[in-house]
Amino acid sequence: MLKTVSCRENRPALQHARARRRPVCRAAAQTPHSLAEELQAARDTYRSLAEAARVETSLDLRQTDGVSAGLGLAATRPHAKNEVLMRVPRSAAIVLDYDRGLSMPPARWPRLRGGASSSIDPLPWDILQALALVDGLAGDGGEFWARYCDVLLPAPERLTLPMCWEPQRLAQLQHRDIATAAEAQQDRLMGLFPELMEPLAPDVPSWFQWAFACVRSRAFRAGPDAFAFVPFLDLANHADAPQAVPPGPSGASGGAATPAPPSNQVANADFRASPAGAGSGEAGAGEYFELYALRDIVAGEEVTISYAGPEGYTNQRFMAQYGFVPVGGNAADRVKLELTPEMQSAPLDLEVLQELLGDALFMSALRGTDPYLTAALKSLPLVDGGGSNGVKAATAGSVRTAQALLQQVEAQIAEGTTTLEADEALLGGAEGRALAEADPRQAAAVAYRVERKRLLDKTAALLRAYARR
Numbered sequence: 058m059l060k061t062v063s064c065r066e067n068r069p070a071l072q073h074a075r076a077r078r079r080p081v082c083r084a085a086a087q088t089p090h091s092l093a094e095e096l097q098a099a100r101d102t103y104r105s106l107a108e109a110a111r112v113e114t115s116l117d118l119r120q121t122d123g124v125s126a127g128l129g130l131a132a133t134r135p136h137a138k139n140e141v142l143m144r145v146p147r148s149a150a151i152v153l154d155y156d157r158g159l160s161m162p163p164a165r166w167p168r169l170r171g172g173a174s175s176s177i178d179p180l181p182w183d184i185l186q187a188l189a190l191v192d193g194l195a196g197d198g199g200e201f202w203a204r205y206c207d208v209l210l211p212a213p214e215r216l217t218l219p220m221c222w223e224p225q226r227l228a229q230l231q232h233r234d235i236a237t238a239a240e241a242q243q244d245r246l247m248g249l250f251p252e253l254m255e256p257l258a259p260d261v262p263s264w265f266q267w268a269f270a271c272v273r274s275r276a277f278r279a280g281p282d283a284f285a286f287v288p289f290l291d292l293a294n295h296a297d298a299p300q301a302v303p304p305g306p307s308g309a310s311g312g313a314a315t316p317a318p319p320s321n322q323v324a325n326a327d328f329r330a331s332p333a334g335a336g337s338g339e340a341g342a343g344e345y346f347e348l349y350a351l352r353d354i355v356a357g358e359e360v361t362i363s364y365a366g367p368e369g370y371t372n373q374r375f376m377a378q379y380g381f382v383p384v385g386g387n388a389a390d391r392v393k394l395e396l397t398p399e400m401q402s403a404p405l406d407l408e409v410l411q412e413l414l415g416d417a418l419f420m421s422a423l424r425g426t427d428p429y430l431t432a433a434l435k436s437l438p439l440v441d442g443g444g445s446n447g448v449k450a451a452t453a454g455s456v457r458t459a460q461a462l463l464q465q466v467e468a469q470i471a472e473g474t475t476t477l478e479a480d481e482a483l484l485g486g487a488e489g490r491a492l493a494e495a496d497p498r499q500a501a502a503v504a505y506r507v508e509r510k511r512l513l514d515k516t517a518a519l520l521r522a523y524a525r526r
């Protein structure tokens with residue numbers, strides 16, 4: 058059983074932690090030269106800490122090209138499919154295993170131990186992992202974790218997860234639901250550890266928000282009831298799972314051949330834990346976590362994993378949990394619609410939609426090669442009306458459903474306080490890159506609302522066309 062720890066006694070240690078970190082809000086004042094220096098410092102720290110932790114790896118740290126993706130891992134040599142790319146000893150990780158207990162490198166870890174040994178309300182794994190990162194940052198998890206947290210985890214003012222944002226930033230998302238969920242998350246953290254929730258500066262989250270955001274976006278399930286924060290592995294960025302990617306040109310009937318997505322948009326690696334007890338000696342010794350290649354990888358290629366699995370995540374989930382959305386559409390995204398019993402009993406006819414779209418567009422929606430169209434169609438109540446000859450008429454009931462849903466979608470479009478064109482202009486070209494560098498949080502908010510507006514517009518266009526039938 059676990060209890061909430063009083064953190065009053067931890068304050069001096071946290072102030073110490075604050076002093077050891079790079080000053081907050083440094084990005085605005087940074088020159089390209091100092092950014093290059095910072096990247097070099099991160100690479101040096103990555104290499105020396107990996108050596109200290111006996112990590113076997115052929116990957117190096119690099120700055121990634123994607124919108125605000127930050128750092129990432131790249132292959133330093135070619136790899137064959139199934140080859141291990143990185144192996145991290147379990148002893149270097151922070152593992153919460155509800156069957157085997159806590160395991161982390163030897164150190165005091167006072168907040169984590171206090172949280173885990175409480176006898177009142179059990180704390181969930183993500184809160185315990187966040188306490189561990191606060192310990193790590195404060196130097197209470199040993200020198201390795203102090204340096205890892207300080208140099209290799211993102212600075213608080215650059216975190217793009219909405220749960221780290223103040224109301225003005227949440228408003229930039231132009232989506233009430235995601236802002237409300239972020240505020241609920243902040244209230245939850247405040248209810249548990251008010252002493253750790255003091256903002257570091259105006260517009261900068263608290264260390265506890267920082268730690269919790271790092272856990273949500275970087276820790277992973279390591280077994281049926283086990284969760285791990287694995288240093289180095291947590292530097293892998295996301296790309297779509299190979300199974301989630303629509304097929305390339307196949308000559309299949311029903312439309313023009315579509316090009317396969319660029320290979321860097323498809324995950325080329327995955328992670329796994331060695332079986333429990335694989336090592337010898339004390340518990341966990343000889344066990345490891347590893348990244349392995351899903352296909353051949355060339356030297357210099359970024360190594361990515363899928364955070365979402367083949368089913369994918371909605372953009373709201375990507376943004377809330379990871380602080381980014383896939384750019385250029387996400388077939389697993391959905392428009393949130395309230396379906397009344399009347400609408401459910403009069404869904405839209407798939408055949409009518411096929412006629413409206415034409416065969417080529419309809420096929421690309423089915424295949425996922427137009428992800429906005431796929432997501433729009435999958436958001437709607439549909440029925441396959443069966444084959445018919447000639448032009449299919451929409452039933453009066455389904456037309457009413459389309460009209461009612463259109464009103465809902467238009468209400469969501471009206472949440473936008475800027476136009477899609479203006480948002481797209483903010484992200485485009487050199488200015489977009491500069492924005493992502495200077496203010497990754499704003500860039501992430503704009504990318505979120507751009508993607509949402511594109512999907513809402515596509516859905517509204519479909520419903521409008523249907524409602525005219």
Ligand SMILES: C[S@@+](CC[C@H](N)C(=O)[O-])C[C@H]1O[C@@H](n2cnc3c(N)ncnc32)[C@H](O)[C@@H]1O
Nearest residue numbers: 125126127128274275291292293294295379381
């Ligand atoms: C597990 S960490 C990966 C390492 C991280 N890029 C860094 O700089 O430390 C996850 C975070 O990386 C970023 N990220 C990962 N994949 C991304 C992608 N495809 N596009 C944009 N950002 C991405 C997001 O900020 C996410 O919260």
